[in-house]
Amino acid sequence: MRAIKAIVNLAALRHNLAVVRKLAPDTKVLAIVKADAYGHGLLRAASGLEDADGFGVLRLSEALALREAGYSQVLLLLEGVFSIDELHAVAEHGISIVVHNEQQLAMLETRAGELARPVSVFLKMNSGMNRLGFKPGSYQSACRRLQDCPAVADIILMTHFATADDDQGIAEQLAVFNATTAELNNPVSLANSAAILRFPEAYRDWVRPGIMLYGASPVAGSSAASFGLTPAMRFTSEVIAVQTLEAGESLGYGARFTASQTTRIAVVACGYADGYPRHAPNGTPIAIDGQPTQTLGRVSMDMLFADITYLPNAKVGSAVELWGETVSVDAVAEAAGTVGYELLCAVAPRVPFKVIG
Missing domain, CATH: 2.40.37.10 (Lyase, Ornithine Decarboxylase; Chain A, domain 1)
Structure with missing residues (x-):
């Protein structure tokens, strides 16, 4: 039998989560466990990160696996739902969703009376990455529509930084986000791993650590060890x-x-x-x-x-x-x-x- 194996260290995961909490002590932590927890195994990693306030996943099947395993924390679908069946499932199981386009917003509006319960929403702004999200000019309108939608339980505002890991930083995107949301009083989620390590001004209400939880560095030229992280x-x-x-x-x-x-x-x-x-x-x-x-x-x-x-x-x-x-x-x-x-x-x-x- 070949001796090759991958060893996942739960103590390292707990240590890296503690690093996040030390850096951002007044925030909630949404541990990103998409892609089978960055290759570590979804349920294996979740057992080491069980003290997180929530988990971010990509697929509905991942969120359901966590619910079935007994995790009661916030579970967030990072790309939201793409069908009516998925929308019904997230409502039934108390799973939160990112809303990043008009189709997803309209689905909530038209199916509000059919859902088992209202759904918690993270409303995503495209503040400059140009991948997912509402452009700033339509963001406040989208937020108002969600506030008026019976299918929505609560709304957290979010964006994702394109250059938190390099010299360009987050200033431009953060300024766009701040200006657009100045009149909104909702909780906010901004910081990915690189922003957690480099930009305290982005901590806000929820942080979203990913690669740093696994003991690798999101910042080229800076080792994970230099941030106090341990390989998992x-x-x-x-x-x-x-x-x-x-x-x-x-x-x-x-x-x-x-x-x-x-x-x-x-x-x-x-x-x-x-x-x-x-x-x-x-x-x-x-x-x-x-x-x-x-x-x-x-x-x-x-x-x-x-x-x-x-x-x-x-x-x-x-x-x-x-x-x-x-x-x-x-x-x-x-x-x-x-x-x-x-x-x-x-x-x-x-x-x-x-x-x-």
């Missing part, structure tokens, strides 16, 4: 073979690495079918028996290679960390030209998970 996933395997290359010999598909000197190579039981990025280049960080080293050669479907020339005790059976405590997922992502979000979400279904903490 360790992706691990073991060495299944050792090869020695002489100078001039090449390694793996495409001969992407050629030795310039005698080089010991560990063959690791992990490949792109397990969720490791195929495009990770020579030099991507990895750890063998807790010692940092680097990958060499092209990642194949089930195996990859690591340099153990200077790790004389490494052998068949040595423990490998693809990412986790010694090697951050952000460092692997940076080497591979992507982001930690993608790597965490991409761990394949064939990888077994273990829960600790």
Whole structure:
């Protein structure tokens, strides 16, 4: 049996939630657990984040799974509903919805008398990201219509920042939001992970942490550890073979690495079918028996290679960390030209998970 596995640390999730609460002590926390909790497993992650005030998900099935598991907190569908059947289901189960377009608003208005109970709404403004939401010019009108709609229990105002993670920041979008909502007295939700870590002025009533809960950084060039975050996933395997290359010999598909000197190579039981990025280049960080080293050669479907020339005790059976405590997922992502979000979400279904903490 292959030794590869992903280990989810519930204590790390609790720690990262505590970081959010310390930064924004007067807000409610909507923990974002979409995409199977960023690859950690929806119900696994929820058990570590059970002290959150609510959970944000993408699909109705995720919200229903949380309700069926006994979670009574606010559950928010981040893209709202797309059919009458979904609208009836959220009303029946007390699930909140984002309303971001005219069709969703009209659905509430026309079906108000049919629902089991009124629905809580997060009304989304397109303040500049140009992805979802009502433009500022129509936002107040949409809010008034929801206030007059019998199908709506309460309204929280929200927007999403496009550049909270870089030098442009949130000032322009925040100014648009503030100006548009100045006459509205509803609760507000603005801050994603990057805004929580960088812009206290965006905290307001609800914050929406995502990637930071899992111990990865939303800010390029700043490590998760620098924000006091702890990785919630360790992706691990073991060495299944050792090869020695002489100078001039090449390694793996495409001969992407050629030795310039005698080089010991560990063959690791992990490949792109397990969720490791195929495009990770020579030099991507990895750890063998807790010692940092680097990958060499092209990642194949089930195996990859690591340099153990200077790790004389490494052998068949040595423990490998693809990412986790010694090697951050952000460092692997940076080497591979992507982001930690993608790597965490991409761990394949064939990888077994273990829960600790």
